[in-house]
Amino acid sequence: MHNYKYIAMIPARLGSKRIPKKNIRYLLDKPLIQYPIELALSSNRFSGIWVNTESQELGQAAMKLGAQFHRRPASLATDTATNRDFTYEFLQNHPCDYVIMLNTTSPLLRQDTMNRFLDYIDENQFDTVLSVIAEKEETFFQGRPLNFSLTEKVNSQLLEPTEAVVWAMTAWKRASFMEMQEAGINPVFGGRLGRFAIPKDEACDLDTEEDWNIAEGIMTARQQHSERRYMEL
Amino acid sequence: MHNYKYIAMIPARLGSKRIPKKNIRYLLDKPLIQYPIELALSSNRFSGIWVNTESQELGQAAMKLGAQFHRRPASLATDTATNRDFTYEFLQNHPCDYVIMLNTTSPLLRQDTMNRFLDYIDENQFDTVLSVIAEKEETFFQGRPLNFSLTEKVNSQLLEPTEAVVWAMTAWKRASFMEMQEAGINPVFGGRLGRFAIPKDEACDLDTEEDWNIAEGIMTARQQHSERRYMEL
Numbered sequence: 001m002h003n004y005k006y007i008a009m010i011p012a013r014l015g016s017k018r019i020p021k022k023n024i025r026y027l028l029d030k031p032l033i034q035y036p037i038e039l040a041l042s043s044n045r046f047s048g049i050w051v052n053t054e055s056q057e058l059g060q061a062a063m064k065l066g067a068q069f070h071r072r073p074a075s076l077a078t079d080t081a082t083n084r085d086f087t088y089e090f091l092q093n094h095p096c097d098y099v100i101m102l103n104t105t106s107p108l109l110r111q112d113t114m115n116r117f118l119d120y121i122d123e124n125q126f127d128t129v130l131s132v133i134a135e136k137e138e139t140f141f142q143g144r145p146l147n148f149s150l151t152e153k154v155n156s157q158l159l160e161p162t163e164a165v166v167w168a169m170t171a172w173k174r175a176s177f178m179e180m181q182e183a184g185i186n187p188v189f190g191g192r193l194g195r196f197a198i199p200k201d202e203a204c205d206l207d208t209e210e211d212w213n214i215a216e217g218i219m220t221a222r223q224q225h226s227e228r229r230y231m232e233l
Numbered sequence: 234m235h236n237y238k239y240i241a242m243i244p245a246r247l248g249s250k251r252i253p254k255k256n257i258r259y260l261l262d263k264p265l266i267q268y269p270i271e272l273a274l275s276s277n278r279f280s281g282i283w284v285n286t287e288s289q290e291l292g293q294a295a296m297k298l299g300a301q302f303h304r305r306p307a308s309l310a311t312d313t314a315t316n317r318d319f320t321y322e323f324l325q326n327h328p329c330d331y332v333i334m335l336n337t338t339s340p341l342l343r344q345d346t347m348n349r350f351l352d353y354i355d356e357n358q359f360d361t362v363l364s365v366i367a368e369k370e371e372t373f374f375q376g377r378p379l380n381f382s383l384t385e386k387v388n389s390q391l392l393e394p395t396e397a398v399v400w401a402m403t404a405w406k407r408a409s410f411m412e413m414q415e416a417g418i419n420p421v422f423g424g425r426l427g428r429f430a431i432p433k434d435e436a437c438d439l440d441t442e443e444d445w446n447i448a449e450g451i452m453t454a455r456q457q458h459s460e461r462r463y464m465e466l
Binding site for chain 2: 021083138152188216221
């Protein structure tokens with residue numbers, strides 16, 4: 001068990017593309033930016049909780065919600081700027097053992113899952129930790145069966161899972177990330193790599209309007225657990 | 234364009250295991266069994282819509298909802314009975330070109346998607362057609378990157394998708410299925426195989442209580458499209 005120093009970084013451009021201004025758009029009763037800020041605040045594991053944005057207005061709104069404001073250069077907030085570049089610029093300014101990138105587009109993430117993610121990092125020595133969804137389903141890749149055989153049907157519980165990266169939470173060891181970036185190596189999947197499986201209903205990534213509806217639906221369903229009712233036969 | 238004769242088969246045991254009696258449990262305002270029956274009825278493409286169950290009571294309830302009742306032998310309704318066996322027994326009794334298996338556990342399937350699935354079959358000469366979810370996400374399999382490289386990060390739109398089989402709808406050509414089964418060959422993925430991608434929000438498979446919450450949530454969100462509201466900056 002290490003006692004790493006963690007800081008949270010919440011990237012939040014004001015000029016998002018597919019869903020315009022999504023970071024300030026309400027998802028049910030809160031703007032999207034508020035979800036990861038409250039999640040990080042509700043934990044006592046972070047030495048700092050920073051919203052990384054090019055926008056003075058969004059930065060000030062984030063401060064009202066309890067976060068700190070890291071103003072990213074406008075050149076790192078274009079559609080072509082990569083997360084390795086803005087993360088590197090952020091890490092130059094904020095010492096820590098690990099930075100935990102929390103995305104506003106994953107508002108369904110639970111406190112308990114985030115704490116288990118941090119425990120997993122504490123218990124290991126990773127350079128990068130990704131959050132993934134593990135799925136045990138018959139899967140094709142390039143038109144061919146990946147984890148099953150066409151000649152037999154087995155219980156899906158026995159299938160080897162695929163693990164899809166979901167970007168809800170990503171951890172990078174600061175020293176390794178900076179070293180790789182400075183050496184011209186891509187640090188995003190760099191070094192000793194950990195994969196942490198999160199529950200499927202916490203993974204919704206808000207890429208499209210359809211995703212927005214799904215997320216609102218899941219969140220509503222969590223709040224109003226319905227009783228079990230059955231048809232009479 | 235063929236004009237195949239389609240019949241719908243809705244398998245529905247009363248004694249489900251993971252979620253007890255799920256087929257008669259209410260999902261919002263309707264029992265689960267009602268969703269595929271109404272979906273099939275609302276189309277004019279089926280020569281018959283059959284609920285395939287071992288239960289006299291469930292069969293009669295299905296008839297009240299507008300379906301026909303195929304009573305499956307009790308020996309084909311145990312936990313170890315396979316869908317190839319009960320589908321074969323069903324096909325022995327019901328002539329058609331294709332049987333379309335609609336699962337009660339996919340209540341989010343839309344009419345339009347089902348019709349496009351039938352069009353896809355009409356336009357081809359498949360023995361088996363599976364419904365799949367295509368996902369463009371960085372995916373690991375057996376601990377190794379499947380469709381991406383650790384040394385570069387590309388836009389996820391450029392990734393080759395994985396396609397996971399979801400069992401929302403499955404089509405089998407009756408003649409081929411019966412021939413394979415009688416020859417001792419597994420017909421479930423047999424012969425000329427088609428894969429039909431359905432939208433992600435229609436794919437929820439009700440395996441667990443968590444899935445149940447997600448499905449209720451998505452369905453609620455579909456009914457009450459929320460207006461877009463933004464935080465003031």
